[in-house]
Amino acid sequence: MKYKNISKLATAALALLLSGTSSQAAPVESNNIDAAAKWLIHIDFDSLLDTEIAQHVLDQNPKLSDQKLEALKNIIGIDFKTGLHGATIYGNGQPDNGVLILHADAKPDVLINFAKLNDEYREEKFQDHIIHNLPDDKKPGKRNYICFYTNKKIVIGPSSTLVKECIQLLNGDRDSKPVNHEMEELNRYQPSPFLIAYGDFSALHKEGNHNKAATFKQAKRMGLSIGEHGGNIKSILVITAKNIEVATQIENFLRGIIAIGQLSGEKHPHLATLANAAKISKKDPEIIAIETELPTSTLISVGHAMKEHKKKKMERAGLNDAGKSEGKKKKNRKRKQQSEENSE
Numbered sequence: 001m002k003y004k005n006i007s008k009l010a011t012a013a014l015a016l017l018l019s020g021t022s023s024q025a026a027p028v029e030s031n032n033i034d035a036a037a038k039w040l041i042h043i044d045f046d047s048l049l050d051t052e053i054a055q056h057v058l059d060q061n062p063k064l065s066d067q068k069l070e071a072l073k074n075i076i077g078i079d080f081k082t083g084l085h086g087a088t089i090y091g092n093g094q095p096d097n098g099v100l101i102l103h104a105d106a107k108p109d110v111l112i113n114f115a116k117l118n119d120e121y122r123e124e125k126f127q128d129h130i131i132h133n134l135p136d137d138k139k140p141g142k143r144n145y146i147c148f149y150t151n152k153k154i155v156i157g158p159s160s161t162l163v164k165e166c167i168q169l170l171n172g173d174r175d176s177k178p179v180n181h182e183m184e185e186l187n188r189y190q191p192s193p194f195l196i197a198y199g200d201f202s203a204l205h206k207e208g209n210h211n212k213a214a215t216f217k218q219a220k221r222m223g224l225s226i227g228e229h230g231g232n233i234k235s236i237l238v239i240t241a242k243n244i245e246v247a248t249q250i251e252n253f254l255r256g257i258i259a260i261g262q263l264s265g266e267k268h269p270h271l272a273t274l275a276n277a278a279k280i281s282k283k284d285p286e287i288i289a290i291e292t293e294l295p296t297s298t299l300i301s302v303g304h305a306m307k308e309h310k311k312k313k314m315e316r317a318g319l320n321d322a323g324k325s326e327g328k329k330k331k332n333r334k335r336k337q338q339s340e341e342n343s344e
Contacts, residue, residue: 031169031170031176032169032170032176033088033090033176033177034090034092034099034165034166034169034174034175034176034177035175035177035178036092037090037091038091038092038093038199038200039091039093039197039198039199039200040088040089040090040177040197040199041087041088041089041090041195041196042086042087042088042089042195043087043195044085044086044192044193044196045084045086045087045194046085046086047193047194047228048194048195049081050228051228051296052297052300053228053233053299053300054194069081074110075110075111075114076110076114077106077107077108077110077111078104078106078107079105082105083104083105083106084102084103084104085104085105086103087100087102087103088103089101093200096158096159097158097162098158099155099156099157099162099163099165099166100155100156100157101153101154101155101166102154102156103152103153104152104154106148106151106152106154107151112132112148115134118134118135120134121133121134122134122143126147126160126163126164127167127171129147129148129149129167131145131146131147131160131163131164132146132147133145133160134146136158143158144156144157144158145160145162145163146163147163147167149170153170155167155170180221182198182221182223182238182240185223185238185283185287186198186223186224186236186238190225190227190234190236191227191229193225193226193227194226194227194228195224195225195226195227196223196224196225196226197222197223197224197225198222198224199221199222199223200220200221201219201221201222218241218246218249218250219246220240220241221239222237222238222239222240223237223238228296231295231297232293232294232295232296233292233293233294233296233299234291234293235291235292235293236289236290236291236292237289237290238287238289239287239288239289239290240286241287241288242286243286244285244286247282247285247286247287250288251280251282254288254290255280258275258280259275260275261274261275261278262275268309270301270302270306273294273302274292274294277292277293277294278290278291278292279291279292
């Protein structure tokens with residue numbers, strides 16, 4: 001679980017560190033985030049599964065059919081429609097440092113008994129807990145470590161040490177992440193967001209001098225909140241700059257991007273729709289916010305339009321499924337090479 005890959009998701013993830021956000025869903029709790037965390041992501045599945053957009057995804061994806069989800073429940077002991085409440089991921093910015101906490105109604109014995117069928121299954125005791133580990137099929141030589149902290153909280157990490165540290169955190173034996181101004185702003189923005197992200201960009205030191213990281217280095221922190229309410233998708237992206245001058249530069253840059261999107265209406269109406277929904281404001285001389293709100297049905301239509309546009313573009317380029325697969329392999333090889341260069 002490399003930070004470099006996760007940073008692309010939200011360029012640094014999420015916040016919502018106050019546990020009282022919602023009485024019925026699974027918001028992230030402050031004692032679930034280590035004080036050393038530079039980025040964190042939380043998905044509230046209780047809120048997400050109540051949204052129109054989630055139901056659309058479930059209906060459109062045959063891999064998520066009721067039959068297959070039922071089979072998966074029988075294998076791992078978790079009902080993904082009713083028993084998975086939330087997922088919290090955090091890390092300190094170092095490679096292979098992400099820790100995942102699943103908030104779920106789990107039947108540990110089901111998954112453990114299934115895991116023990118693997119000849120390379122191992123376990124070790126730590127305090128009052130057992131840490132199970134298995135080889136990672138996608139990463140030769142690597143293993144995944146899992147601890148059922150309780151029947152409702154599962155800790156997963158790429159090393160025994162990280163899982164042990166998370167156990168200590170949940171026990172109250174390690175310091176948790178303090179709540180700062182940006183996190184409070186995200187927490188107050190909307191009730192029950194299904195996605196909250198937060199990132200401290202000092203964690204990007206591993207990105208070196210890559211051009212893609214240059215923009216992020218102009219910011220100190222970034223936070224994201226996305227939710228669905230009253231048939232509308234509502235989001236806010238909050239960027240804290242290093243100083244007022246940098247904040248102005250970032251604001252002008254973002255306004256330029258939005259203007260380009262608005263002017264592309266004839267060729268790319270879906271991009272114009274998104275651009276027209278975006279509003280930029282200053283929450284503070286050094287804090288820029290981008291807010292969007294549009295009907296969920298419109299966002300679904302935009303998604304279909306973008307997918308169709310990408311498909312036609314690839315067809316014009318003469319790429320079939322084999323071509324797409326080979327292109328993906330080339331990208332993965334390039335990413336691996338860049339990762340190895342950064343490590344050196």
